[in-house]
Amino acid sequence: MSSSANHTTPAAHSSPPPAEEQDVVDAIAPLMPVVLPVVGGVLMFLLAFIAVFLA
16 A cells, blocks of 8 residues: 555645735835826816817
8 A cells, every 4th residue: 555645735736826916006106206297287288278179
C-alpha cells in the first residue's frame, strides 16, 4: 500500500497567491491636483459655450 505522503492535493499545485490589490482611490489620489483644474476648466468652457449658443 502507498502512503498518503505520495499523494498531492490540488492546493499543492496552485499558483502563488495574487499580489496585493491596489485601491482605486489610492491610484487616483496623486493625480487630483492636475485632474480637478482640467476638468473644471472643461466644465466652465462647456457651460459658457452653452450660454452663448442659447443666447
